[in-house]
Amino acid sequence: MSGPILSVRKLAVTFAQGGGPDIPAVEGASFDVGAGETVAIVGESSSGKSVTAMALLGLLPAGAGTVVSGQALFRRDGENAVDLLALPDRAMRAIRGRDISMVFQDPMTSLNPVLTIGEQIAEVLMTHDGLTRRQAQAMAIEMLARVGLRDPGQIVAHYPGQLSGGMRQRVMIAIALACRPRLLIADEPTTALDVTVQAQILALLRGLQAEMGMAIIFITHNIGVVAQVADRIVVMYSGQVVENAPVRDALDSPLMPYSRVLFRTVPTYDAVLARRQRLPTIPGHVPDPRHRPQGCTFHPRCAHFRPGVCDGFRPSLESARSGHEVRCVRWEEIARG
Numbered sequence: 312m313s314g315p316i317l318s319v320r321k322l323a324v325t326f327a328q329g330g331g332p333d334i335p336a337v338e339g340a341s342f343d344v345g346a347g348e349t350v351a352i353v354g355e356s357s358s359g360k361s362v363t364a365m366a367l368l369g370l371l372p373a374g375a376g377t378v379v380s381g382q383a384l385f386r387r388d389g390e391n392a393v394d395l396l397a398l399p400d401r402a403m404r405a406i407r408g409r410d411i412s413m414v415f416q417d418p419m420t421s422l423n424p425v426l427t428i429g430e431q432i433a434e435v436l437m438t439h440d441g442l443t444r445r446q447a448q449a450m451a452i453e454m455l456a457r458v459g460l461r462d463p464g465q466i467v468a469h470y471p472g473q474l475s476g477g478m479r480q481r482v483m484i485a486i487a488l489a490c491r492p493r494l495l496i497a498d499e500p501t502t503a504l505d506v507t508v509q510a511q512i513l514a515l516l517r518g519l520q521a522e523m524g525m526a527i528i529f530i531t532h533n534i535g536v537v538a539q540v541a542d543r544i545v546v547m548y549s550g551q552v553v554e555n556a557p558v559r560d561a562l563d564s565p566l567m568p569y570s571r572v573l574f575r576t577v578p579t580y581d582a583v584l585a586r587r588q589r590l591p592t593i594p595g596h597v598p599d600p601r602h603r604p605q606g607c608t609f610h611p612r613c614a615h616f617r618p619g620v621c622d623g624f625r626p627s628l629e630s631a632r633s634g635h636e637v638r639c640v641r642w643e644e645i646a647r648g
């Protein structure tokens with residue numbers, strides 16, 4: 312694999328709240344995504360996963376969410392890297408949907424209910440690939456066939472409300488992949504679907520990824536899904552990346568106490584793959600971002616907490632071994648048992 316196609320460095324995002332100080336939703340997140348690689352971002356609710364994705368896509372709610380610092384260098388084929396976080400809106404819109412596209416949990420909110428499926432796929436192709444309406448309509452039918460929908464010639468004339476949840480998610484994937492993006496950002500894309508359809512959609516995504524060679528950032532709470540799709544896991548906690556490792560290494564020997572608890576019910580990579588497990592509920596709460604604790608933000612919930620060590624200063628993300636980063640001052644001691 313060549314160098315990363317996306318390098319996120321020290322991404323920080325805040326949200327304005329009426330009158331009070333800004334809410335630091337993401338604090339200095341850094342990670343890379345290699346060409347053709349699938350990186351899963353996991354962590355409890357409010358850890359900053361979706362906000363990270365939204366920031367990369369330039370889709371933070373206008374007037375509320377702000378990227379306050381950081382870089383996200385995105386390398387398109389044969390071109391110099393562009394910093395996604397510094398792009399003017401127009402340039403971002405040209406990249407979004409063409410070079411980087413996205414699939415979200417609820418296709419109903421992303422699909423336009425008053426346009427046919429065919430019109431919505433064609434729209435993307437006409438805007439980004441400059442196809443004529445006739446070419447785009449033909450391509451729309453081809454894309455619907457590729458995402459495994461039967462009778463694509465009929466489905467182009469349907470409206471989103473006429474399709475099942477699984478079919479709508481396939482349509483979203485067809486739209487997302489119509490322009491053969493280099494990077495797909497998928498935020499809980501199968502959560503709303505039943506288990507059988509989930510498995511079909513994941514298999515579909517993996518098949519299309521192998522064929523098209525795109526990279527995927529996959530946000531999910533389901534560790535079984537992670538084991539199935541990911542090459543690498545980025546664990547987020549309280550707005551920060553706390554562990555980043557190849558999937559097998561992360562699941563078999565997590566180093567950060569948070570990941571150890573999170574993957575506690577996960578005996579091995581192979582077992583997770585077999586059981587399709589969701590993340591366990593862990594005692595305590597992710598801290599309110601306006602009142603994060605001093606030192607390591609996980610220390611109030613950590614079984615390995617040492618007063619004076621863990622609550623003094625914020626640990627940085629350090630390299631524990633090749634390709635494996637962890638944010639914990641005590642990881643070596645803890646690993647020794």
Ligand SMILES: Nc1ncnc2c1ncn2[C@@H]1O[C@H](COP(=O)(O)OP(=O)(O)OP(=O)(O)O)[C@@H](O)[C@H]1O
Pocket residue numbers: 326334336337354355356357358359360361362363372375600
């Ligand atoms: N529109 C918003 N206004 C204010 N704060 C927000 C907004 N969106 C997100 N946040 C804050 O940003 C932080 C990170 O939220 P984010 O949605 O990224 O979490 P997440 O890890 O994706 O959670 P989940 O798994 O529940 O989707 C949270 O503290 C949340 O309250």
